[in-house]
Amino acid sequence: MNWSDKTCLITGGASFIGSHLTENLVSLGAKVRVVDNLSSGKKEYITSVADKIEFIEADLLNLGIAKQVMNGVDRVFHLAADHGGRGYIAANPANCSSNMALDSIVFKAAAEAEIEHVTFTSSACVYPTDIQEQKLLLTEDLVSFEKRGGAFADEEYGWAKLMGELSLKAHYKQHGMKAAIARLSTVYGPRENESHALVALVAKAFIKQSPFDIWGDGNQTRGFTYVSDIVNGLILASENINDASAVNLGTDEFISLNRIASIIFEQTGWSPFEGVKHQLDKPVGVVHRALDYSHTQAQTGWRPLMSLEQGIAETIEWYFANNDVNNIKQNFESRLLAR
Structure with missing residues (x-):
């Protein structure tokens, strides 16, 4: 894909992962708009590209703002979320559950703006917790919206991410909005x-x-998966996945x-x-x-390198x-x- 003729919106683009994605897309020649409420992101993380991007400090839980920031955008990378490490998600279930509202608002605004493509950062927390007592590599088909008992996510954060996936699939189904879902696994690196x-x-x-x-x-x-590998995977998912299906981004x-x-x-x-x-x-x-990333590799060519x-x-x-x-x-x- 020629990114030089694309305008990309990155929600949460001043965050740990988002800032690395921002830098990467700028290096590919894309025009980048970052929207971040700076609740966990920091403007200093995107200092190196500050003169090459548009930055908007705003809360996307406001539908009016979400619609406004979609103007002129071709592709969306939706990373914004209320999240943290294990201690945070265990202690703040209500905060994490607010992601259900956030995701639906962003996807609604994207669909109404007829955005070309949306890439959503989901999480390995969507996988059933009862099968993770043993060392079983998780495959995408272990989550199902069609089968009885096909979901048993990890705490409120995992359930909220899973509902985000369902919402995005619904927008693809109803509006034909092309999309990809990336299930991330324990990302680490600078700025975390x-x-x-x-x-x-x-x-x-x-x-x-x-x-x-x-x-x-x-x-x-x-x-544990290094942030540069995750960013490469998000871009490849955007380029290769259009049917709102999920792919794993994480080491095996x-x-x-x-x-x-x-x-x-x-x-x-x-x-x-x-x-x-x-x-x-x-x-x-x-x-x-x-995670088992064999399906991701087959669909996009991605594999972790670090x-x-x-x-x-x-x-x-x-x-x-x-x-x-x-x-x-x-x-x-x-x-x-x-x-």
């Missing part, structure tokens, strides 16, 4: 905050926390928090002198989660260069539960 597991562990090494806290027994696994490797911590200790050249303390009373979510070790190294480099130890130590526990 401490409410997410991997960056939380990086932060604890940064402040030299000892004993070193790991939520749960540390054996729970996730398919089950990576434990204990392994992440060991890599961080090795790469920073530091380890806690009082050892690791596993906090069994903290929320950890499902036991195991990783190795875990290199991705962690780049995340550590960014975090250590852009934070102050004393500042991070202040209210550190609250950072783990924030957006």
Whole structure:
């Protein structure tokens, strides 16, 4: 696709993932409009392209605003959401459920504006939680809107994302609006905050926390996927998926928090002198989660390219260069539960 003749709207485009997508689309020559209410995003994340994009600070829960920002847009990447790490979604179910309203408003505005294509960032949290006690790679067909018992999502956040998928499919069905759904798995990298597991562990090494806290027994696994791979996947989904079907964007490797911590200790050249303390009373979510991306690869050509070790190294480099130890130590526990 020639992106140089496309005008793209990125909702949540100043956020962790959104800012990387913004930079990538600008590099491809697209005209980019970012809409973000800055509840978790930061304008500093898009400083490098600030003179090349249009930025609008606004709340898309307002239908009038949502309609306004669609003017002149060809393609939409809908990333805006109320979300955070496991601690946040466990403590803020009502906030996370508001995504159902947000998604419906954005999709309604896009359909009325006859937008060429919408790409929606869903989540691996839509997958049934009861099948994630063992190491089973999750395939897209494990969620079904047609079969009885075809859905059993992960907390209110997962259910809201699943309803977002259903809403987008409905707009494709009724209005013919081309769309793609990307189910993301445990994204990490520069600009992510401490409410997410991997960056939380990086932060604890940064402040030299000892004993070193790991939520749960540390054996729970996730398919940690580097942000540049996710961004590439979103663009490929936009280019190749038109029928509002879902594709997985995530690694197929089950990576434990204990392994992440060991890599961080090795790469920073530091380890806690009082050892690791596993906090069994903290929320950890499902036991195991990783995605089968074979369908995505067949449909779009996507596969993750960043190795875990290199991705962690780049995340550590960014975090250590852009934070102050004393500042991070202040209210550190609250950072783990924030957006």
